[in-house]
Amino acid sequence: SQTIHQWPATLVQPVGSPLSLECTVEGTSNPNLYWYRQAAGRGLQLLFYSVGIGQISSEVPQNLSASRPQDRQFILSSKKLLLSDSGFYLCAWRATSGGELFFGEGSRLTVL
Amino acid sequence: SQQGEEDPQALSIQEGENATMNCSYKTSINNLQWYRQNSGRGLVHLILIRSNEREKHSGRLRVTLDTSKKSSSLLITASRAADTASYFCATDANTGGFKTIFGAGTRLFVKA
Numbered sequence: 001s002q003t004i005h006q007w008p009a010t011l012v013q014p015v016g017s018p019l020s021l022e023c024t025v026e027g028t029s030n031p032n033l034y035w036y037r038q039a040a041g042r043g044l045q046l047l048f049y050s051v052g053i054g055q056i057s058s059e060v061p062q063n064l065s066a067s068r069p070q071d072r073q074f075i076l077s078s079k080k081l082l083l084s085d086s087g088f089y090l091c092a093w094r095a096t097s098g099g100e101l102f103f104g105e106g107s108r109l110t111v112l
Numbered sequence: 113s114q115q116g117e118e119d120p121q122a123l124s125i126q127e128g129e130n131a132t133m134n135c136s137y138k139t140s141i142n143n144l145q146w147y148r149q150n151s152g153r154g155l156v157h158l159i160l161i162r163s164n165e166r167e168k169h170s171g172r173l174r175v176t177l178d179t180s181k182k183s184s185s186l187l188i189t190a191s192r193a194a195d196t197a198s199y200f201c202a203t204d205a206n207t208g209g210f211k212t213i214f215g216a217g218t219r220l221f222v223k224a
Contacts, residue, residue: 042217100145
């Protein structure tokens with residue numbers, strides 16, 4: 001069966017520090033991968049999605065970047081965090097044929 | 113901008129009552145999905161309805177889709193305290209793309 005792992009689960013970072021959140025998927029090949037951000041009590045904002053290795057689509061201009069160095073690995077990064085980068089980050093995958101999204105358990109980022 | 117908008121933003125009911133949540137969207141879609149999120153967790157897929165379907169059932173869940181009004185509703189019958197969560201609609205645009213856009217969600221509280 002397919003599983004998705006996302007880490008770290010929580011982190012507290014100072015303003016101006018770098019960020020790396022990692023997501024890996026097991027049990028499937030060539031998934032579509034997604035990064036969403038959720039502000040407290042709000043909906044999900046699509047940040048990036050990828051349909052293949054090295055292929056990244058950015059939805060919102062921001063202080064973040066994404067990379068897909070391997071088929072089932074999706075990384076969210078920042079060189080210098082801003083206070084506004086705080087939030088709950090969710091990784092998700094879906095089959096290339098479409099259908100439902102499968103989410104990781106999320107990474108809660110607090111920038112101080 | 114968010115594709116889907118849920119209504120109401122929050123809903124509080126007694127156990128055993130039915131809960132109805134509505135979702136409106138803006139563009140043509142391939143399908144519409146409903147997800148559930150427990151506090152601080154990832155989202156879990158509940159049900160998907162395709163653009164050529166009008167109604168779908170899954171256990172205590174009933175989803176309707178009206179593409180002429182660009183709206184959907186999620187009905188949870190005989191609610192339980194364990195149904196307390198946030199519920200989100202999400203749409204896949206009919207553009208051949210891979211983006212899934214979420215609404216702001218409805219926070220449901222079921223009182224025992």
